[in-house]
Each structure stands twice: as C-alpha cells, then as structure tokens.
Amino acid sequence: MAWLLLSLGILLASGLAAWVLRRESIGLAGALVGCAAGLASAAAPLMTGRSCALSLPWSVPYGSFHLEIDALSAFFLLPLFLVGALSAVYAYGYLAPYRKSQPLGRTWFFYNALVASMALVVTARNAVLFLTAWEAMALTSFFLVVFESERKDAREAGWSYLVAGHLGTAFLIILFVWLGSRAGSLEFERFGNLDSRAAGMLFLLALIGFGTKAGFFPLHVWLPEAHPAAPSHVSALMSGVMIKMGIYGLLRIYICLGPGPAWWGWLMVAVGVVSGVLGVLFALAQSDLKRLLAYSSVENIGIIALGLGLGMLGRSLGIPALAALGFAGGLLHLLNHALFKSLLFLGAGAVAHSAGTRDIEHLGGLAKAMPWTAGFFLLGAVAICGLPPLNGFVGEFLILLGAYHGACAVGHLAAAGAAAIAAIALIGGLAAACFTRAFGIVFLGQPRRRHTESIHEVGWSMRIPMAVLAASCVAIGLGAPWLFASADRVLGPLGVGAGSWAGSGARGCLLGLTLLWAGLLAVALAAAGFRRWLLGGRPIGEGGTWDCGYDRPSERMQYTASSFAQPLISLFAPVLRTRRELATPTGYYPGPADLATTTPDIASRRLFSPAYEAMQALLARFRWLQHGYLQLYVLQLAVTLLVLLIWKLG
Amino acid sequence: METGLILSSAGGIAGAALAAPLLSGVINRTKAVFAGRRGQPLLQAYHDIIKLLGKGAVYSRTTTWVFRAGPVIQFSCAALALALLPMGSRPALLAFPGDFICLAGLLALMRFFLMTAALDTGSSFEGMGASREAAFSALAEPVFLLSLAVLARLTGALSLSGMASRLALHPAEGSGPVLALTALALFVVFLAENARVPVDDPNTHLELTMIHEVMALDHGGPDLAFIQYAAQLKLWIMGILVVNALGLGGRGGWACAGGMAALAVLIGIVESTMARLRLLRVPQLMIGAGALSLLALLLTLVRP
Numbered sequence: 012m013a014w015l016l017l018s019l020g021i022l023l024a025s026g027l028a029a030w031v032l033r034r035e036s037i038g039l040a041g042a043l044v045g046c047a048a049g050l051a052s053a054a055a056p057l058m059t060g061r062s063c064a065l066s067l068p069w070s071v072p073y074g075s076f077h078l079e080i081d082a083l084s085a086f087f088l089l090p091l092f093l094v095g096a097l098s099a100v101y102a103y104g105y106l107a108p109y110r111k112s113q114p115l116g117r118t119w120f121f122y123n124a125l126v127a128s129m130a131l132v133v134t135a136r137n138a139v140l141f142l143t144a145w146e147a148m149a150l151t152s153f154f155l156v157v158f159e160s161e162r163k164d165a166r167e168a169g170w171s172y173l174v175a176g177h178l179g180t181a182f183l184i185i186l187f188v189w190l191g192s193r194a195g196s197l198e199f200e201r202f203g204n205l206d207s208r209a210a211g212m213l214f215l216l217a218l219i220g221f222g223t224k225a226g227f228f229p230l231h232v233w234l235p236e237a238h239p240a241a242p243s244h245v246s247a248l249m250s251g252v253m254i255k256m257g258i259y260g261l262l263r264i265y266i267c268l269g270p271g272p273a274w275w276g277w278l279m280v281a282v283g284v285v286s287g288v289l290g291v292l293f294a295l296a297q298s299d300l301k302r303l304l305a306y307s308s309v310e311n312i313g314i315i316a317l318g319l320g321l322g323m324l325g326r327s328l329g330i331p332a333l334a335a336l337g338f339a340g341g342l343l344h345l346l347n348h349a350l351f352k353s354l355l356f357l358g359a360g361a362v363a364h365s366a367g368t369r370d371i372e373h374l375g376g377l378a379k380a381m382p383w384t385a386g387f388f389l390l391g392a393v394a395i396c397g398l399p400p401l402n403g404f405v406g407e408f409l410i411l412l413g414a415y416h417g418a419c420a421v422g423h424l425a426a427a428g429a430a431a432i433a434a435i436a437l438i439g440g441l442a443a444a445c446f447t448r449a450f451g452i453v454f455l456g457q458p459r460r461r462h463t464e465s466i467h468e469v470g471w472s473m474r475i476p477m478a479v480l481a482a483s484c485v486a487i488g489l490g491a492p493w494l495f496a497s498a499d500r501v502l503g504p505l506g507v508g509a510g511s512w513a514g515s516g517a518r519g520c521l522l523g524l525t526l527l528w529a530g531l532l533a534v535a536l537a538a539a540g541f542r543r544w545l546l547g548g549r550p551i552g553e554g555g556t557w558d559c560g561y562d563r564p565s566e567r568m569q570y571t572a573s574s575f576a577q578p579l580i581s582l583f584a585p586v587l588r589t590r591r592e593l594a595t596p597t598g599y600y601p602g603p604a605d606l607a608t609t610t611p612d613i614a615s616r617r618l619f620s621p622a623y624e625a626m627q628a629l630l631a632r633f634r635w636l637q638h639g640y641l642q643l644y645v646l647q648l649a650v651t652l653l654v655l656l657i658w659k660l661g
Numbered sequence: 662m663e664t665g666l667i668l669s670s671a672g673g674i675a676g677a678a679l680a681a682p683l684l685s686g687v688i689n690r691t692k693a694v695f696a697g698r699r700g701q702p703l704l705q706a707y708h709d710i711i712k713l714l715g716k717g718a719v720y721s722r723t724t725t726w727v728f729r730a731g732p733v734i735q736f737s738c739a740a741l742a743l744a745l746l747p748m749g750s751r752p753a754l755l756a757f758p759g760d761f762i763c764l765a766g767l768l769a770l771m772r773f774f775l776m777t778a779a780l781d782t783g784s785s786f787e788g789m790g791a792s793r794e795a796a797f798s799a800l801a802e803p804v805f806l807l808s809l810a811v812l813a814r815l816t817g818a819l820s821l822s823g824m825a826s827r828l829a830l831h832p833a834e835g836s837g838p839v840l841a842l843t844a845l846a847l848f849v850v851f852l853a854e855n856a857r858v859p860v861d862d863p864n865t866h867l868e869l870t871m872i873h874e875v876m877a878l879d880h881g882g883p884d885l886a887f888i889q890y891a892a893q894l895k896l897w898i899m900g901i902l903v904v905n906a907l908g909l910g911g912r913g914g915w916a917c918a919g920g921m922a923a924l925a926v927l928i929g930i931v932e933s934t935m936a937r938l939r940l941l942r943v944p945q946l947m948i949g950a951g952a953l954s955l956l957a958l959l960l961t962l963v964r965p
Binding site: 411551568577 | 714716717718719720721722723724725726727730732733734736737738740741744745755757758759760762763765766767769770772773776777780781782783784785786787788789791792793795796798799800801802803805806807810813814817819868878879882883884887940944951955958962
C-alpha cells in the first residue's frame with residue numbers, strides 16, 4: 012500500500028511541478044518513477060494473493076479514504092502503469108513539434124493526474140472516493156483530448172466526450188445512491204444483500220453507466236470522436252487502459268451484487284456480439300487510421316464482454332469450468348488489448364508524426380522509410396486479429412474454448428455458446444480484413460501522394476515504447492502457461508472457486524499452444540534457411556511489379572483502401588449505410604470524375620441525434636422561463652420556495 | 662505419449678506431406694476425363710514444385726521484406742497444421758481440447774500473410790485478389806467453427822483426434838442427417854478456402870476474375886514453390902476434415918486414402934459440371950453453408 016501512496020504522490024507532485032516550473036522533464040521523470048512504484052504495489056497481491064487495505068477518515072459526508080488492492084485491482088493496475096510509463100516516454104518525442112508553440116508543462120500535469128486518478132478508481136472502496144476519482148479521470152482526459160484546442164474538430168470531440176462521460180456518470184450516481192440507501196453506507200464492502208429485482212435494475216444501471224466509458228455499442232459514440240482528436244500517446248492510454256475502467260467498474264459492482272440470474276450473462280453476451288461485430292464493421296469502413304483503431308476498440312470491448320458474459324453464465328448456472336474459462340479469457344483479452352491497441356495507436360501516431368496525415372488513402376509504402384514502425388505495427392496487427400502465435404490468440408482461444416464447453420451443454424447455454432462461437436469467428440475474419448487493409452495500404456506498396464516522400468523513421472524515444480509493447484505481445488503469446496500461475500487469485504474475487512481453473516483443463520491446452528508455436532518458429536526458421544540456401548548464388552533480379560503486361564504502373568493505379576473494403580462494405584450495407592457521392596463525367600469532353608464515401612456512425616445518427624432533437628423540442632417549450640430579467644428570476648425562486656414550504660408544512 | 666504412437670503420427674505427417682500434391686493430379690485427371698482430353702500427368706504438381714525450387718528469383722522494386730517472408734510463413738503454417746491433424750487411425754501428433762481453434766488460427770495466419778504479401782506489390786490486381794480473399798474468408802470462418810461445434814456436440818470431444826475416432830468407431834445413434842449437413846457445410850468451406858469452383862477458378866486466365874492465383878502473380882522461383890506447396894497442404898488438411906466428418910477418416914489408413922481420392926474426384930466432377938459463381942453470389946453461398954451448419958446444430962439440440 013505504501014508503494015501505491017508513493018506512486019500517487021509522485022505522480023501528482025511531479026505533474027504540478029511540471030506545470031508550475033514549466034519543465035517537461037519533471038513530468039516525464041515523475042511519470043516513470045510513479046509508474047514503477049505503482050507496478051511494485053501491484054506485485055505482492057498478484058504473487059501472494061494477499062490484499063492490502065488502507066482506511067482513513069474523510070470529512071466528506073459518507074466518504075472515507077478507503078483503498079484496497081486485491082488481486083483483481085492489481086491485475087488492472089498492471090496495464091495501467093505499464094502503458095502509462097511507456098506512453099510517457101513516447102510523449103517526450105511525440106510532443107517535440109509542439110514545444111515551440113505552447114508550454115507543455117500543463118499537458119504533463121493532466122497526463123500524470125490521469126494515471127493517478129485511474130489508479131484511484133481501481134483501488135477505491137468507497138463510493139464517494141470512487142466517483143471523485145472517476146470524475147477526475149473524466150476531466151483530466153478531457154483536457155488531454157482538447158490538447159490542440161485551436162482545432163475545431165478537437166474542441167467538438169472534447170465536447171461530445173464530456174457530455175457522453177457525464178451522462179454515464181449520472182447513471183453511476185443513481186446506482187451508488189441506490190446501493191448506499193439499501194446498505195446504509197457508501198463503503199463497497201457493505202453493499203449487497205439485495206432482492207433479485209433490485210439487483211437486476213442495479214446491474215442494468217451499471218451496464219449503462221460503466222458501458223458508456225467502456226464503449227459498448229451503442230454507447231460508444233464518443234470513442235471514434237475523442238481518440239483521433241487526442242494526441243497519440245493519450246489515445247494509447249485512453250483506448251488501452253481508460254476504457255477498461257468501465258469493465259473494472261462493472262466487474263466490481265457484479266462482485267457486490269453476487270452471481271445473479273442467467274439473463275445477466277445472456278445480456279453481456281448479446282452486448283458483446285453486437286459491439287464486436289458492429290465495431291469491426293465500422294472500423295473496416297474508416298479511412299482515418301486513428302478512427303479505425305477507435306472502432307476496433309469497440310470491437311475488442313465486445314470480445315471482452317463476450318468472455319465475461321460466458322463467465323457470468325457459467326457462474327449463474329453453476330458450471331465452474333465455463334466460469335473460469337470465460338472470466339479468464341475476458342480478462343486476458345483485456346490485458347492483451349491494452350498492449351496491442353496501445354502499440355497500434357503509438358504506431359499510428361508515428362505515422363501521423365512523420366507523414367503529416369492519418370488518411371489511409373493518402374499513405375502508402377511507409378515500410379521502406381519507417382522499417383521499425385512498420386514491423387511493430389505489423390506485429391500489433393497480427394496480435395489484434397487474434398492470430399497465433401501472439402497474445403491476441405491466447406485470449407480468444409480461452410473464450411472460444413469456454414464457448415465450446417457451453418455449446419456442448421444442454422439447454423439454452425448451447426445457444427449462447429454457438430452464438431459466441433459464430434460471433435468470434437466472424438469478428439476474427441473481419442478483423443483480419445480490417446488490419447490487412449490498415450497495414451497493407453499504409454505501409455506497403457508505393458506512396459500514394461508525392462508529399463509523403465520526405466518521410467523518416469521516428470526517434471528512439473518513440474520506438475522504444477513500441478518495442479517493449481511488441482515484446483510483451485510476443486511474451487504473452489509464447490509464455491501463456493506460466494502467466495496463469497496467479498489465475499486463481501485474480502479470478503477469486505469474481506466468485507470462481509479455487510481449483511476451477513485447474514479443473515477446466517486449460518493449462519494443458521496452453522502448454523499445447525506453446526509447444527505448437529515453438530514448432531512454428533522452428534519450422535519457419537528452417538524454411539527461411541532452406542530458401543536462403545536455395546537462392547544463394549542464383550541470379551536474383553529486380554523489376555517492376557507485374558501489371559498484366561502494362562509496363563508503367565503508377566502509384567495512382569494501386570488498389571485503394573476503399574476498394575479493398577468494398578466487398579464487405581456492400582455486403583453489410585444495411586447496417587453501415589455508407590454514403591456515396593459520385594460525380595460522373597458528363598458531356599462530349601468529360602471532366603474529372605469524383606467519388607467520395609463516408610460512413611457516419613449509425614448510433615449517433617439514428618439514435619442519439621433524434622433523441623437530442625426530441626429533447627430539445629420538448630425543452631424549447633419552457634424557454635419562456637428563461638427571459639433574462641434578473642428580478643423575475645428572483646421572483647420565480649421566491650415563489651418556488653414558498654410553494655415548497657407550503658407543501659412540506661401544510 | 663508412447664514413442665510408437667509418436668512415430669506413427671510422424672509417419673502420418675510425412676505421408677501427408679508426400680501425398681498432398683497428388684490430390685491436384687487426381688482432380689485434374691478427372692477434369693480431363695470429363696473433357697475428353699488425356700490431361701497432364703498425375704505427378705505434374707511434383708514436377709512443378711521441383712522445377713520452381715531450382716530457379717532464381719525476380720523481385721519487384723516496390724516490395725519489402727514482407728513479400729519475401731510471406732511464402733515462408735505460409736508454408737510453415739500449413740506444415741504445422743499437419744501436426745494437429747488425425748489421419749487414418751493415427752491420432753494427431755499434438756491433440757488437446759480446442760486444437761481445431763489452433764488449426765483455424767494457423768490457416769488464418771497463412772491467409773494474413775498471403776494477403777499482405779499481395780498488397781506489398783502495389784499491383785491493383787493483387788489488391789483486388791486480397792480484398793476478395795479477405796471478404797470470403799471472413800464469411801467462411803463462422804461456418805467452419807460452427808460446423809466443428811456440431812461435431813463437438815455430437816461426439817462430446819473437443820479435439821480433432823477425439824472427434825475423428827468417435828465418429829468412426831462409435832457414431833451416435835441416428836446422427837446420419839446431422840453429419841451429412843455438417844459435411845456439406847464443411848465441403849463448401851473447403852471449396853471456398855482452397856480457391857476451387859464455384860468460388861474461384863484455378864484454371865482461369867483473366868487476372869480480373871482470379872482470387873488465389875492473382876495474389877501469387879509476382880512470386881516466382883522457390884517462393885512460388887512454397888506458396889503452391891502450402892496451398893496443396895491446405896487442400897489436404899481441409900479435405901481430411903471433410904473425410905473425418907463423414908466418419909471415414911478414423912477407420913484406418915485405407916478408408917482415409919479412399920475418402921481423399923473420392924473427394925478429389927468429387928471436386929473434379931464439380932469443376933467439370935459447374936461454372937464459377939458471380940462474385941456477388943459467393944456471399945450467398947457462404948450464408949447458405951452457414952444455414953446448413955446452424956440447422957445441423959439445431960438438430961443436435963432437439964435430439965435427446
């Protein structure tokens with residue numbers, strides 16, 4: 012616990028010092044030391060399973076400064092501090108072009124405060140403290156999103172993020188007030204003992220409130236706005252870690268509420284299927300690289316929800332193996348997503364930093380100028396598609412294995428299992444299409460615009476964080492069996508009994524995986540050596556790309572990102588509703604043709620915009636109350652007070 | 662596992678690695694008979710591979726290391742997938758619950774690098790092929806995993822070896838219609854994944870209409886040999902899965918070999934009697950196959 016307090020103190024103090032003294036290096040050093048201390052605080056609960064707690068009085072009504080690190084909290088602290096430290100290193104290089112135009116100390120304050128507030132969110136055990144940390148997290152990240160506040164799109168994105176975040180928080184306040192009024196206290200440990208109806212309502216409230224932060228479809232609308240607008244290291248931290256705070260909150264409330272009926276699990280599975288499939292479809296339709304990654308976060312949150320939903324089903328129906336596999340798969344995918352999504356956002360930031368654009372259609376051939384970034388991005392792409400031998404596969408493997416256990420069971424569980432299997436398979440296939448497109452169009456082929464010729468590899472401070480993240484993806488992929496040594500401890504708070512993990516037989520499977528990937532590497536090395544031996548001494552020519560006899564293929568004749576995605580986009584047109592604006596050449600001496608396609612978000616267009624408009628129309632009727640005369644406002648207040656007094660006393 | 666069993670499984674792998682190119686020979690011979698031609702020799706595929714391995718290489722200036730690594734990775738994935746495959750009455754070298762998910766993962770990795778290597782050339786034809794491959798395989802994936810869910814439900818086994826042996830030796834009472842539906846769904850996936858008619862035409866001459874072939878247009882020499890051999894291994898792997906689903910595989914080496922030969926002849930007949938579907942129709946075919954596997958799953962649900 013001392014480590015955590017030390018970490019929080021260092022983060023906040025160094026942030027403040029960086030702001031006041033206008034020294035960036037203090038912010039960076041504080042972030043690194045603070046994150047290291049934070050990682051140390053997570054080590055003991057994960058290794059030994061002993062949780063540590065701290066409770067201090069707080070003058071706020073019902074509030075107390077109650078912190079606790081159990082294995083579950085520690086599990087969430089791990090990616091937080093890892094990605095937090097790496098993104099900070101990256102930021103130092105990434106922010107360099109802005110250094111002349113504005114003082115950056117403030118940015119470091121918000122960054123360090125964001126990391127600290129997230130650490131508080133996962134360790135707070137009092138609702139007032141939790142909500143305070145939650146709000147601090149929302150505000151600090153808001154200020155980071157509007158970092159380039161001179162740009163209109165950044166301000167608008169920040170605005171929609173602020174609104175969405177607070178709508179979610181409104182649900183959380185109702186949730187905690189309800190829980191607190193039943194328990195008579197706002198301490199987490201006192202929550203619980205509810206009748207099934209109240210518990211169901213509370214679960215729904217938590218699903219909406221925390222789901223807004225996590226980005227469940229259709230509550231995800233702020234993600235594709237905020238992630239592209241924010242600086243890339245912030246996008247990495249937000250997408251990699253902050254949206255997982257929503258999942259954490261949901262799990263913590265689930266622990267308080269108890270196992271619950273089977274429909275909770277079904278609902279989570281449904282949410283997962285919808286978020287996963289729609290998220291990856293919208294990702295496929297985007298041409299802004301960071302927007303694509305933001306939608307892909309919705310997809311991965313969907314996969315996590317699927318895993319957790321299967322785990323909840325397993326617990327409700329009393330199948331320990333399913334509960335262990337579902338929860339373990341969901342949580343592992345959560346950790347994995349934190350790693351590879353941060354890696355991809357940092358890669359996308361390097362591309363934007365170097366090429367000056369994030370539009371996939373304008374990029375191409377970057378692998379030659381930026382070989383390191385290309386390699387890291389490729390690794391991240393393979394991992395996020397859930398392909399072996401990297402970490403993404405292990406998480407999806409466990410969820411799928413759980414789904415197959417479910418599919419072999421009797422009753423409605425079989426349907427849930429089959430739905431999960433079909434959904435994960437479809438998501439995997441679509442993700443492969445999405446990321447071959449993202450990597451292939453951006454990094455391979457030839458540059459699509461002339462101005463991309465001055466592109467250069469980014470500096471070491473930006474490459475090292477990517478290298479560490481890539482190495483962790485490989486390590487988890489190959490070392491999965493040893494990673495799960497603490498599985499029982501992390502799953503324990505979720506109600507997965509000791510021994511359930513061992514009983515699920517997953518350890519043997521994971522050993523099989525590792526054996527297989529070792530074989531894969533060995534065969535690949537042998538084949539590469541064989542190829543080298545074959546080609547040694549033989550003539551190796553160079554030429555142009557074969558374009559069916561045409562000798563002068565130009566960069567403008569390459570397949571574009573839109574055309575690559577077109578077969579799937581047109582197949583799923585009923586949900587995507589891509590808009591095409593086609594100007595065909597007309598007349599005897601035709602001019603240029605023009606085609607523009609955009610895929611606006613269906614939830615914000617079909618759900619939130621109409622809802623806001625209806626609300627605005629309704630509230631406009633009360634506009635006569637807002638006339639601008641101060642004396643009449645005072646009169647209104649007095650009358651209202653009088654009416655209330657008469658009502659209460661009368 | 663005992664040494665004898667390991668040796669036996671390794672023997673199976675070696676046999677598959679040797680016999681895989683023969684499948685395309687049988688398919689082509691069937692098509693030749695249908696067309697009234699004498700056709701190419703049965704062992705033509707072997708000659709092609711040996712010839713290609715002896716050549717040098719020409720690379721496009723546009724390409725990077727991804728293009729050179731692609732064929733090696735594709736070959737390694739296909740070769741490793743053999744280790745997960747029960748052949749005849751021999752169990753797979755490596756069998757564990759969920760091994761078929763690894764098989765699907767390896768084939769997906771193989772496809773990923775086929776597509777990225779194609780995009781590396783900057784050719785619009787290869788981009789087009791990669792785009793189609795991505796679209797059709799995304800639709801084939803759920804059909805494949807759902808069909809395996811049916812087999813898992815039917816046998817109660819979660820590994821390919823367990824499924825194969827139980828389907829062959831202890832088939833569940835009255836499981837015939839379910840197995841037929843599943844095998845049909847798997848057969849459609851088999852045709853789509855291996856670039857056969859009616860999804861793709863291996864003999865097409867127009868780059869615009871190709872899917873698999875067009876992605877390998879720029880590869881030559883040993884690289885092309887790796888790609889072709891990997892595709893032949895994939896044909897073998899998915900073929901074994903179809904044969905196993907019918908309960909033939911686990912009955913022994915000869916039943917398995919006979920099933921594979923019959924499958925090759927069947928592909929030849931399909932390719933001689935059918936034209937390639939219009940590309941817009943292919944998703945409908947895949948959705949139809951998905952409906953078949955779903956129907957099979959429903960049938961297993963209502964069975965006591």
